[in-house]
Amino acid sequence: MDPRFSPEVGKIMQLANQEAHCLNHEYIGTEHVLLGLVRHADNVAAKFLRDRGIDVRVIRAEVEKLVRSGPDMVTAHKLPMTPRTKRAIELALEESVALGHQGAGPEHLLLGLLREGDGVAAQVLAELGLGLAETRRKVADVHPGIRDGADKPASEPIIAPPITFSLAELETATDLTSQPSTAILRILDASSNRAAEGLRVVEDYLRFVLDDPLLTEEAKTLRHDLASAVELLGRDQLVASRDIPGDVGVDIKTETETRREHPAEVLAANLHRAAQALRSLGEYSKIIAPQVAPRFEAIRYHVYQLESTIAASRDGAARLADVRLYVLADGRESPDAFIAFVDALLAAGVHAIQLRDKNLSDRELLDRGRALRERITRFGARTLFILNDRPDLAVLCDADGVHVGQEELTVADARKIVGPRKLVGVSTHSLDQARQAVLDGANYIGVGPTFPSATKEFAEFPGVALLKDVAAATRLPAFAIGGITLDNLDRVLATGIGRAAVSGAIASAADPAEAVRKWLARLESKTP
Incomplete structure (x- = not known):
């Protein structure tokens, strides 16, 4: 083992390497060495600092005032030392020789950091009121050397061999790193x-x-x-x-x-x-x-x-495996008109109904929701019932799920209200939004707007190109939304999206039940 360094110095340099990684720095600076020194608490230098009220928290706070964390994680395992760090180690060796000590330890490293003068460590120690002369006297008192005049370096120049090694070479050459078992x-x-x-x-x-x-x-x-x-x-x-x-x-x-x-x-x-x-x-x-x-x-x-x-x-995917037609229904002009409308949809075998009406009061919306649940039960239908935007009311009216938009509740927040077994759907208007909805745990997504619609206004229409991109990116059930009619349905289906969410095409039809049958026939004929 190289007698110039004590084993504690090697451990301190290991800790300095860790501190540099924690700050996303690609180098070991004097600030990292100082942090490593105070983290390695069982040494003379760290005890001296603690006696002055200077511990790792104090040092870290001062360091963070002077340096910022790097933007990215550092992948290199062993990092190179900066010139100032190398200089501080040279000075630590000089101090060890000047004090007549056998090898440089943490206390000499502290002196080297102080003598280096320009690095972050020296600035931090100066800010905390630590002086070189006082520290040198303390080191001399703890470890009496074989030379006199320990309060100052030797009168003749004492030059340590130049430090030209990396951290890895320091660990190897001095045998300082305790090998893991x-x-x-x-x-x-x-x-x-x-x-x-x-x-x-x-x-x-x-x-x-x-x-x-x-x-x-x-x-x-x-x-x-x-x-x-x-x-x-x-x-x-x-x-x-x-x-x-x-x-x-x-x-x-x-x-x-x-x-x-x-x-x-x-x-x-x-x-x-x-x-x-x-x-x-x-x-x-x-x-x-x-x-x-x-x-x-x-x-x-x-x-x-x-x-x-x-x-x-x-x-x-399991619960919507056979769902191709998803109809958005408002509350109509009266409760009776609403029941008549949903009865027509259910009689025709619609796969899913979303109740969406921004104009109804909470009580009216809840009443419509409960009525829809009762009609589905009475028909013995397998139709899914989704409530738009209101997970709280979805629970109260026993809907099968809730649908949210980009500016409404997140999937996670909606899930906290409706629980793990109800469906949560999300409207998406870009590939990134669709990807995020999948990763957030949505059970299905609406994708669009595909074409201009009479029921909802949009500034942009990503069109069938977005449908094609989403179909290629994910297998999560996806419904094309926005202005879809029987006239443009084939363009939608050609993208690989085999499901459609429609509103006006059914709601404004003279015979909603017949319209549903036509849509189902077209969609099911195109099912792979």
């Missing part, structure tokens, strides 16, 4: 493998069973994020620690592991496998690389969200 590395290796394998199985399910490009992309992104995080642990050392013949868990199997009866069981098992492995990665990585642990935690929460998104997508 093989057991910890084996845990991290096994857990990273389990997490990656689980995510790959999930990705295959989304790709081949659900045939969903968007969700497949999400799973693939998580898998790549995991690989990037594992690289920060040092993938080579994880692989080198592997001991398959000596692993007592290799031959341990449970009965449920050897049998799966449905792809959905495979999906559920591997979502849980990935999440559990990520938890293990997050916990054990704190021992050797605390700066990486938050990445594993973030990926784990994304896995939980992906599980919820998949569940909503599968639920929507």
Whole structure:
């Protein structure tokens, strides 16, 4: 081991590397070294600072006044030192020699940071009232040297060898880094493998069973994020620690592991496998690389969200599998007129009715909703009942779900009110909005406006191009909305969107029931 440095300095540099990562900095500056020094509490310098009321919280607050966090996460594991940091280490060596000490320790590093003078660490220490002479006297008192005049450097120049090494070389040359135990590395290796394998199985399910490009992309992104995080642990050392013949868990199997009866069981098992492995990665990585642990935690929460998104997508696909025609109905001019209208729709076999009326009072809207639920029950129909924009009233009138727009409640907020079993639909007007609705856990989406409509005004019409993009991006049930008629329906169906939400085309028809039958015939004839 290089006698110029004590083992504590190596640990401090490890902590400095972590602090740089936490601030998204691509270098180790004097500020990171100072933070590492006070975090490594069991040393003379840190105790000296604590006695003066200077702890890691105080230092961090002062550092954050002078430097900002970087915009992006840093992926490199070991970061280079800045010239000022190297200079501070040179000065630490000089102080060690001048004081007659055997090797540079944390106390000499503190002196080096003070003597360097221009770095962030020196500015912070000056702001906190720490002086070089006082600190040098304290170091001399704690560690009496073999030379006199410890309150000042030696009269003759004492030049330490130039520092030309990187952080990695410092750790290697001075043998300062305490190597993680093989057991910890084996845990991290096994857990990273389990997490990656689980995510790959999930990705295959989304790709081949659900045939969903968007969700497949999400799973693939998580898998790549995991690989990037594992690289920060040092993938080579994880692989080198592997001991398959000596692993007592290799031959341990449970009965449920050897049998799966449905792809959905495979999906559920591997979502849980990935999440559990990520938890293990997050916990054990704190021992050797605390700066990486938050990445594993973030990926784990994304896995939980992906599980919820998949569940909503599968639920929507199952419950709307045969739903092609979705009619938007207002409350009509009276309760009797409303009942007559919905009876006509139900008699014709409409698949879904959304009650949407901005002009009714809450009580009137609730009464219409309860009437619609009663008529569906009386007809014995499988028609879905969706209430627009009001999850609270949807619960009171026992609707099958609620539909929200871009400026109304979020999917998450609507779900808090209606619960997990009711459908939540979202209106989307761009591909980004459609993608977000899927990831937010919507059960279905409305996509448009496709054409100008007499019932609702829009500044822009993304048209059939948006329908085509959405059809290619996701398998979540999607209904084309906006100005759709029997005359332009074929243009809609040609995009790959096989569902339509209509209002005026049915509501203004002389015979709404006959209009529904014509729409159903056209839609069902085009169903793949």
